[in-house]
Structure formats: C-alpha cells, structure tokens
Amino acid sequence: MALESAFANFTRRDWERESVDGTVRVAIIGVGGFARQRALPGIADSRYCEASLLVTRSPDRTRSTAESFGVDHVVDHDAYLAGDHAGAYDAVYVATPNALHGGCVIAAAERGKHVLCEKPLEITVDRARNVVDACDDAGVTLMTAYRLQAEPAVRRTRELVRGGVVGDVVQVHGGFSNPLLEHASAGTWRLDPDLAGGGAMVDLGIYPLNTTRFVLDCDPVGVYATTHSSDDPFADVDQHVAFQLEFPNGATASCTASFDAHAGSRLQLVGTDGMISIASPFGGIVPHEMVVESGDVRMEYTGPPVDEVREEFDYFGYCVLSGTDPEPDGRDGLEDLSVIEAVYESARAGRRIDLE
C-alpha cells in the first residue's frame, strides 16, 4: 500500500460501513473522574449514543453532573441492581472499580442490556469468563472498552502493518507511565489489589499489551516480566512493571508501565522493511504525530487529535445498532487477563510463562 493513502483522511471511520438510525441510550455505572471528564463529554458529542442514567454511590452529589449533560436519572447501585429505570437505557457503560465489573455487567445482561465494560473486564480470568458467559447467554453485545482500538492513529498503524509497509514486524517497544498520586489519593482503589486486581500492569500496561496485539493481529505465546514496588502506598501492587511478549512468528514486544514515573507513553514498531512510531499513544489525547519509514521513504504525519472516547462510544453504538460484533469483545478482554495473570506469575517465578 502507498504511504500517502494511509494518511489521507486520517481520522476516517473505516468501521462505519453502513448507515444506521437511532441512538443507544446508555446507563453510566461508576461516575468517577474518567466518566465525568471523558465519557460523558464523549457521549454528548457522539452520533450513536446518549447518556440516560447515572449509577453512583452518591446520587446527591452527582445530580449537578447529570444536569450538565442532560441526563434524566441518577440512582445508586442498589437501585440499579433492583432494576430502577431499567426502561430508560438500552446499554450500560461500566466504569466502576475493576472487581465490581462482574456484578454490574451480569445484572445488565440478565435484563437484556448491551454492555461496554472498562478494561480489564474483571480482576481474574475466571471472573471475567463469568462476565463473557452472562453476555453470551443473554445474547447481548459485550465490548471491552479498549479506546485505543477506536483511535485513528492506531487504526492507521494496523492498516500500514497489514499493508506490508514495514515488512514483517520483528520488535515492538511500548510504554505508559502515569504518576497516579498526582491525580488520586493514596487511598485510591487502583492501589487496592482486591478492587483493582493488580497495579501498573492492570491499569497502564494493558494499553501497550492490547494495542500491540491489535496492530499485530495476533496473541502472544510467552511472556516474561519483572515488577517492582517500594513502600506504601505502592506496597500491595506493582508500582513499576516491565514485560516482554513473544509472538508466534518470533516477534517480541518490550513493554513497560509505571504508576510512579513522569507521564508519557510510546509505541514503536520495527519491521524488516520499516518503522512506525506513534507519539504519546496511550495518554488519552493522542497528538496524532506519527513517523513512518518504509524502505528509503520517511513520512511524518501531524494532525489534530480526535476525541478517541467519542470514537469509542460511537463504535459501540454503531455495533449495537447495526448488529455488528465489536472487535474488542469479551474474548479480547479475556486474552489480556490471561497475559496479566502470566505477567504476575512470571514476576514471582523469575521465568518465562507459556501462553499457548
């Protein structure tokens, strides 16, 4: 494929294949910082979704948020589980602490509601499998909220890889560091292994992991990892993680994540005939600065960022309305949890863990 054509109409929605009508009414479960700052604005700006219910531990404090975004109903978790206002939504977006995903998703599936669930799907493979089974049994759509899969820079990267622009990818470098305590207290659920399921690997490392799997279009067959934590408040989870994935064709991905390092992210793919580098791919607002080398040709692309969370909700809404299976489905979420469990096992055992 020609490089120029990849960059033409960079933000195109290649997944939007037919015209669909209507919108999906979404209940937001878990109204934390991400829901307020990214999900609700993204939904408000979306074509295929609208927010119709907020589910929160503190409805009174959430009413002003609901009003700002024109959301009619606010309920607490017990009321949600009891089915209050169940007629007011077609789908749920689950953004609670990870260990609460299962209960929220299963309640939705049993009521025939479609599900967009934040990553990771749950805190263990076994618990996540219950989530997937519940949605399968109910025949509802389950999408794991990998926003990067809706991000144009990542979709263009996958097209370039598929088009052979860099030859066979042999080595990937990916990293994501985000100083958690700059925007959360030491009591955050993200540092509680019972609620989060792990630390930097679960919350941040999952981005280079899932994005690498997505752009390479295959799953790792082995992993090695080291984790490191200092004292409180990081004592119970991995503060830093470095993991190395092996893919079936021998390609490797060298990835890192940190809860306690200067904010930044990186993704670079080196192939037999080229290289792709995306600046700051994982931080939530991707600046759309890419460098692609293919043989002797080098191209730099710079464009305005798009709201990848809006893109994500529109992709979910489109899938529900058109009856399309979302690509980041339950199996995709399960696969990452298998790797995450192997990462922790490897870090404990000091050896490669087989994923085949």
Add this chain to the structure above:
Amino acid sequence: MALESAFANFTRRDWERESVDGTVRVAIIGVGGFARQRALPGIADSRYCEASLLVTRSPDRTRSTAESFGVDHVVDHDAYLAGDHAGAYDAVYVATPNALHGGCVIAAAERGKHVLCEKPLEITVDRARNVVDACDDAGVTLMTAYRLQAEPAVRRTRELVRGGVVGDVVQVHGGFSNPLLEHASAGTWRLDPDLAGGGAMVDLGIYPLNTTRFVLDCDPVGVYATTHSSDDPFADVDQHVAFQLEFPNGATASCTASFDAHAGSRLQLVGTDGMISIASPFGGIVPHEMVVESGDVRMEYTGPPVDEVREEFDYFGYCVLSGTDPEPDGRDGLEDLSVIEAVYESARAGRRIDLE
C-alpha cells in the same frame, strides 16, 4: 542542575582536564569497512592520535588506503605478531573479528603497547579476562572501544541523570537494528559464532547494554532474553534479540537488537520526574536531537553531529598521554561479556539469570 546549562556547549570535552602534548602513534589491526570509513578518517581528524601502521590480511590491497591517510607501513598479521615495525607505534587499535582480539592485544601488551580494542573485548568472559590480565601485567592502558561513551549526546545524558533532572530513572528503552546483509555478504564473520561469539546481541545489542550501564552508572543484577533466528544465513547466531535488564534499585532496561530489520536505533530513559530521549543514538552518526522533560519543562535540542569516532580516538590518546585510566576499561568490557553470556543462557533456559 539547570537544563539550559546541560545544552550549553553541547559538544564540550568534559574529559579533557589538562593540557597534554604529543600524539600517540597507532597501529590499526584489521582494516575492514569500519577502519577505512570511520577509524582512519577519525584518527586523521584527531588531536592526540596518528595512524602509523596498518595490519591486514592483504597488504597489497591496502597500500592505497595507507597512502590516502599518510600511513607509512602496511604489514600482514604474521609480521605484526613477529614485531615488524614495532618501533613505529605506541598503541594498537584492534578491529579484527572478535575471536582474534585476544591474540592481537596480548602481542601488543607484551611489547608494552597501549591498546584500544573493539567491543566485545573477546568472544567469552574467560578469553576477555586473559586480555585484561595481559594488559594489567604489562602496565599498558586498555580501553574498550565504546564509541558511545565519547558521544556528546550520551555524555550530556549521563550528566542530566547525575544531576537529578529526571529524578530516579525507572525504565529504559533501547534498541538498535541494522540490516547486516545490506552491507555485508552472507559469508561475513559476523554470522560465524566461532569468530563473532554470537549475533545481533554481540554486535548491536551491546550498544544499548553498555550505554544504559554508562548513563545509569551501575551494572545489572539480572537479565532475561529471547533470541530468534530463521534459516541461513542467520541459522547459527541470533538474528533478533530482546533482553530485559534489572538494576539494583529496581530500574529496568528493555532492549532489542536485530541483524535483519530496518535500520534504526532508540534510547529513552523515563524517570520519576522526567524523560530523556536521544534520536538514533547507536547508528554511528548521532544527529544530536534530544528531548528532555523535567517536571513541567520540556526542551528539545538539535545540533550538528560530531564525529564520535574522532572523539573516541582523542579520548584514548588523551588517556595514554595524560596517564589517565579510560572509563571504558577492561572491566567495563568484561562486564558486558558477562551480561552477553547470561543473555544467551537465559534465552536457552527461558528464565531470569542472576548477575550478582
């Protein structure tokens, strides 16, 4: 330290602490592509070295090179070992295939000549130890030719790290890929394990390994690695390698090297309070494009490259003339060979190898 002061006078020779007179007359042993294209021009441009003898398998074919660079004598290896023209040089630069380093260095040391030996010092730790011992016994200077340690971008990076500009470094990403067969035949000694001691790890991976050790000022305590090779001509050595180093404070370095991927290199350090990225650090001509983030400050530096090979020879010459111990000494070369042996052991065993 202030960021601005690091970038002021970027190419300064911080190692040149006193005024010294004279030049070191250097015998070049092994007149391959690197010697012709980089070492001889670098020496010609240097202040403290001059080339006075070429040692080569084919003296007749090398005379025109000698003439171009004003080198008086050309001999073959037997003549060198026999001591021909030994009065014409004060030091040797050994750039033969790796397995021949030992014989060349030991002959020089026994004659009281100083030594600049290409990396790796030899093909095993044991053989390299003989090299180091011979130079110690003879009381001559031994420098391992880590040109990156003379590269201003790398020296400035170490100063920034030492100055605390990025806080504590927690994660390093380094990689070096160079498509060997684009500039060598399939019969190159670099693909012969008996002559090279290994493949991409030995020839290329040693750059991110040594440079990371240099800028962090410490040695790894553990390593994990995977290697991958396809068929001929890469069947006998590692075509691709990915290795993950652990340092005593928990920092990690995620490194890759490849003999068969698009040419490129990268080095990025992420610390608790900042980030340093050097563009194309290992390819021989460093473009002097660095990005440094420190807290909320971001600086990009761009400057003209310097000839790091000239810098390397001048550093060596300065050390010999001033009686200074070079920093990339025999111990430095031994340490990398220990890690390289552990890399191969890890790749065979599928587990972390302890380096303590």
